[in-house]
Amino acid sequence: MRQAESDVADVMRALFGTPSEPAWPLEILPDIDLVNLESLRRAAGSVSSEKDGTHLGLFREHCVVCHGISGDGQGPASQFQLPYPRDFRAGVFKWKLTERSEKPRREDLRNVLIRGLPGTGMPSFSLLPGEDIDALVDYVIYLAVRGEVERRLLMGSVSVMGYGGEPLPAEERLVYKGDRDDAEIIVDTVQRVVQQWESAQDTVNAQAKTLSGPEDLDTSSSVERGRKWFHSKTANCVGCHGAEGDGGIETLDYDDWTKEYTTKLGISPEDQVALQPFRDLGAHKPRPILPRKLRGGTLRGGNDPERLFHLINHGIAGTPMPGVAIVEEGDGRGLSEDQVWDLVSFLRSLNGSE
Amino acid sequence: MSSSSYLTEGIHPPARTAHRLSVLAVCMVWPLIWVGGLVTTYDAGMAVPDWPGTYGYNLFLYPLDTWVLGPFDLFIEHGHRLLGAFVGLVAILIVIASLRHEPRSWVRALSVGLLLMVICQGLLGGMRVVLSDRTLAMVHGCVGPAFFSLCVAVSVITSRLWWRSLDGNILSIKLAKSHLFLAGVIFALSYTQILLGAKVRHVLPDALAAHFTLTVAMHITVGMLLWLLSVCAFVGFRRCGDLTLFRPVFALLLSVTLQMTLGIGTWVVNYGWPGILGTSFIRSIPGAAEYLIHAKGFWDSVIVTAHVAVGSLILAISTMLALRVIRTRHLLNQSTTTKSLPEAENAIVSASKAFS
Ligand code: HEM
Numbered sequence: 001m002r003q004a005e006s007d008v009a010d011v012m013r014a015l016f017g018t019p020s021e022p023a024w025p026l027e028i029l030p031d032i033d034l035v036n037l038e039s040l041r042r043a044a045g046s047v048s049s050e051k052d053g054t055h056l057g058l059f060r061e062h063c064v065v066c067h068g069i070s071g072d073g074q075g076p077a078s079q080f081q082l083p084y085p086r087d088f089r090a091g092v093f094k095w096k097l098t099e100r101s102e103k104p105r106r107e108d109l110r111n112v113l114i115r116g117l118p119g120t121g122m123p124s125f126s127l128l129p130g131e132d133i134d135a136l137v138d139y140v141i142y143l144a145v146r147g148e149v150e151r152r153l154l155m156g157s158v159s160v161m162g163y164g165g166e167p168l169p170a171e172e173r174l175v176y177k178g179d180r181d182d183a184e185i186i187v188d189t190v191q192r193v194v195q196q197w198e199s200a201q202d203t204v205n206a207q208a209k210t211l212s213g214p215e216d217l218d219t220s221s222s223v224e225r226g227r228k229w230f231h232s233k234t235a236n237c238v239g240c241h242g243a244e245g246d247g248g249i250e251t252l253d254y255d256d257w258t259k260e261y262t263t264k265l266g267i268s269p270e271d272q273v274a275l276q277p278f279r280d281l282g283a284h285k286p287r288p289i290l291p292r293k294l295r296g297g298t299l300r301g302g303n304d305p306e307r308l309f310h311l312i313n314h315g316i317a318g319t320p321m322p323g324v325a326i327v328e329e330g331d332g333r334g335l336s337e338d339q340v341w342d343l344v345s346f347l348r349s350l351n352g353s354e
Numbered sequence: 355m356s357s358s359s360y361l362t363e364g365i366h367p368p369a370r371t372a373h374r375l376s377v378l379a380v381c382m383v384w385p386l387i388w389v390g391g392l393v394t395t396y397d398a399g400m401a402v403p404d405w406p407g408t409y410g411y412n413l414f415l416y417p418l419d420t421w422v423l424g425p426f427d428l429f430i431e432h433g434h435r436l437l438g439a440f441v442g443l444v445a446i447l448i449v450i451a452s453l454r455h456e457p458r459s460w461v462r463a464l465s466v467g468l469l470l471m472v473i474c475q476g477l478l479g480g481m482r483v484v485l486s487d488r489t490l491a492m493v494h495g496c497v498g499p500a501f502f503s504l505c506v507a508v509s510v511i512t513s514r515l516w517w518r519s520l521d522g523n524i525l526s527i528k529l530a531k532s533h534l535f536l537a538g539v540i541f542a543l544s545y546t547q548i549l550l551g552a553k554v555r556h557v558l559p560d561a562l563a564a565h566f567t568l569t570v571a572m573h574i575t576v577g578m579l580l581w582l583l584s585v586c587a588f589v590g591f592r593r594c595g596d597l598t599l600f601r602p603v604f605a606l607l608l609s610v611t612l613q614m615t616l617g618i619g620t621w622v623v624n625y626g627w628p629g630i631l632g633t634s635f636i637r638s639i640p641g642a643a644e645y646l647i648h649a650k651g652f653w654d655s656v657i658v659t660a661h662v663a664v665g666s667l668i669l670a671i672s673t674m675l676a677l678r679v680i681r682t683r684h685l686l687n688q689s690t691t692t693k694s695l696p697e698a699e700n701a702i703v704s705a706s707k708a709f710s
Contacts (some may be wrong), residue, residue, distance in 0.1 A: 051428070055397070064559040080570075082633075118645065123647035123649040124646055124649065125650075128649070282563065298643075
């Protein structure tokens with residue numbers, strides 16, 4: 001395992017540099033639309049500022065205490081937070097307007113940085129200059145891409161290349177050199193991850209864009225119907241969020257970042273002994289994720305009707321919160337578009353934004 | 355209880371200039387700590403990348419308009435340097451004044467120590483900038499309060515009160531060894547708390563989460579201990595019969611209480627309400643479940659900087675208290691070791707006659 005880690009680390013350095021000195025594999029990805037290299041340079045490295053007030057080392061200045069240098073969500077202050085700071089390396093994000101399994105758009109990340117996430121440790125950075133926010137968004141994407149490629153290569157090296165048993169002889173080890181087979185695996189992995197990010201940027205989320213709320217959005221009749229769907233079997237929001245969205249239901253469940261090193265490996269999140277090796281590597285102590293108390297609460301992703309429509313349709317990626325299929329007519333397998341809008345009205349009535 | 359002005363009436367200690375200058379230094383260093391705290395809060399420590407000059411200018415000659423009208427970072431970082439330099443000048447004057455008038459050699463030595471310390475502190479600050487090093491920033495942050503404490507020490511030991519004589523007022527003071535012990539422990543814990551606070555504040559980006567959690571836990575524990583000891587001191591010194599000791603104790607209790615509140619505020623504006631306290635607990639605090647951190651907010655940075663500055667203030671008060679307790683016990687010991695009790699009582703009578 002050690003061997004796999006150090007070989008993958010070498011490859012990663014060749015491709016992406018280090019989080020402190022970022023690079024982009026231009027030989028694999030000659031046209032870079034996704035990130036701006038100058039931004040990466042500004043966001044990385046140690047904190048300093050220039051005569052005109054421009055700050056350098058933005059990520060260390062603003063984010064590293066929670067998200068950690070490599071974006072693993074294990075920064076110094078992370079243990080106090082619930083939810084834990086995001087581990088960017090999994091490439092999964094919650095607050096976005098793309099499909100559940102898709103990457104977020106730049107704009108989604110930008111919104112999170114500017115608005116912040118109330119009720120979590122994630123601050124609002126609305127007081128930073130716009131170009132700082134842009135540079136940070138570039139850097140988050142960089143860390144997410146880098147981290148995901150690294151983790152895929154690690155998994156691949158164990159499952160495909162036979163790392164993990166006896167140390168491999170030199171000619172069988174993973175190296176990043178143009179004329180070997182490994183190079184193809186590596187190039188393929190990088191391209192696949194970057195491709196996902198790029199395609200998400202193009203989805204202008206057809207649905208949310210073209211949708212606008214019906215005339216009777218937020219009217220009391222719509223709210224009443226929404227209340228009915230909320231408590232209905234089909235949507236079953238009540239099963240997690242409690243009657244009237246008042247919370248109080250203790251679902252013992254975990255988010256996907258936690259499941260990755262627990263239930264997905266067949267380890268119970270309460271099994272301290274089995275978890276110890278992961279904890280030694282810095283993994284957080286598993287803590288259950290609770291469905292939100294919706295009445296009177298502030299929504300982390302905002303109250304915008306189109307956004308709530310999207311939320312009900314797609315759920316929240318990385319969490320147990322499911323999406324509801326949208327069907328032609330409400331038939332028990334999903335909700336119709338109108339019914340979802342009614343739910344939107346109801347949700348908006350819960351936190352007083354009628 | 356007797357009033358302190360009565361206690362010091364008619365006493366003419368030497369080296370008045372050194373004393374007044376040291377009081378001036380105390381009054382300048384506390385604002386300096388505020389500005390220094392702001393520099394860290396705004397991460398402006400590297401706003402001026404060169405040293406000892408400011409963008410090539412001599413420190414004192416940097417153009418006023420560029421400084422005042424330039425970016426906020428540069429304003430506070432250059433202001434911090436300027437104020438620091440003026441404190442250095444005052445320290446030089448203190449050395450000159452005490453070398454000329456101060457009879458006690460250890461006090462003269464202390465004043466030289468004061469100057470050396472301010473020089474070191476300036477060099478540390480400079481090296482921090484030139485080497486762009488966060489650990490040096492932390493050391494700089496720990497030496498600052500120590501220097502403040504030393505300024506307070508010099509002004510206490512050159513004060514009128516220090517020279518008060520063994521009279522009836524002093525002999526009626528009841529100071530046990532436990533008072534001395536308490537004052538000593540409070541002083542030691544105040545500085546420990548500053549070191550721990552600096553470790554929290556200047557956390558390295560690659561520090562392990564478990565270590566940081568431990569440091570924070572220690573910072574909170576020592577804070578609570580300090581508060582309890584301040585309450586003990588409040589009770590213990592109330593009946594000691596000396597306002598010059600009770601007043602600092604009272605100020606200590608007030609500032610430690612304030613500091614605990616500011617500490618919680620500092621945590622919340624930096625890291626939010628700690629979710630690990632449990633969802634139901636957080637929901638029971640009004641507004642906590644919806645709380646949103648605003649990075650670099652103005653009032654937020656005032657709370658954080660106030661926490662840093664009040665930390666130094668607590669150290670200063672505990673320095674004053676400890677030194678006064680030591681001095682008073684010293685005077686009391688003189689009386690009991692050299693005289694038997696009846697003689698001491700005689701001394702009281704004659705001393706009070708002499709005064710009335
Ligand atoms: C008597 C009690 C306390 C004293 C004397 C004290 C002193 C200090 C000092 C001097 C610093 C800054 C060090 C530097 O800038 O170099 C600091 C930082 C800090 N203290 Fe305290 N503290 C006390 C209690 C508390 C409590 C109860 C909390 C509550 C959680 C707390 C939370 C913090 C935090 C979060 C920081 C870091 C600030 C930052 O990162 O900007 N403190 N403390």
